[in-house]
Amino acid sequence: MNSTLSRGLVIAAAGMALLVWPASSRADEAADLFKAKCAMCHGADGAGKPAMKTRDFGSADVQKQTDAELTAIVTKGKNKMPAYETKLSKEQIAGLVAHIRTLAKKN
Numbered sequence: 001m002n003s004t005l006s007r008g009l010v011i012a013a014a015g016m017a018l019l020v021w022p023a024s025s026r027a028d029e030a031a032d033l034f035k036a037k038c039a040m041c042h043g044a045d046g047a048g049k050p051a052m053k054t055r056d057f058g059s060a061d062v063q064k065q066t067d068a069e070l071t072a073i074v075t076k077g078k079n080k081m082p083a084y085e086t087k088l089s090k091e092q093i094a095g096l097v098a099h100i101r102t103l104a105k106k107n
């Protein structure tokens with residue numbers, strides 16, 4: 001087998017591996033998105049940052065809001081909270097709201 005052909009086979013194999021790589025679940029995707037886009041103001045665990053005056057996502061004050069209300073804040077923004085309408089898809093925002101629900105304090 002000449003080296004060009006074997007290199008081609010390696011590249012093809014790598015391509016196939018990428019294709020069959022299990023798609024990360026939506027929950028993982030939302031968690032990653034949260035870390036990348038939201039954690040700098042809300043904390044990696046959503047507990048809030050005093051400097052940003054963000055509230056703890058696990059608190060009752062945040063959790064008592066409906067999905068529609070939380071979605072509206074992420075979509076349209078609120079005061080210092082940026083609007084993500086043009087930056088994220090509706091699905092991504094829904095995933096983030098679902099992620100915020102997982103942060104609810106169990107008590």
Ligand code: HEC
Pocket residue numbers: 034037038039040041042052053054055061062065070073074078079080081082084096097100
């Ligand atoms: C630049 C800093 C910043 C970033 C980045 C940011 N936020 Fe916020 N966020 C805020 C601030 C400040 C508030 C409080 C707004 C207010 O009530 O005045 C807020 C409020 C919220 C609220 C309402 C919570 C409450 O207190 O009732 C939600 C939900 C939220 N953000 C989600 C997100 C999500 C999801 C992302 C990432 C896509 C994100 N935020 C990124 C600053 C930020």
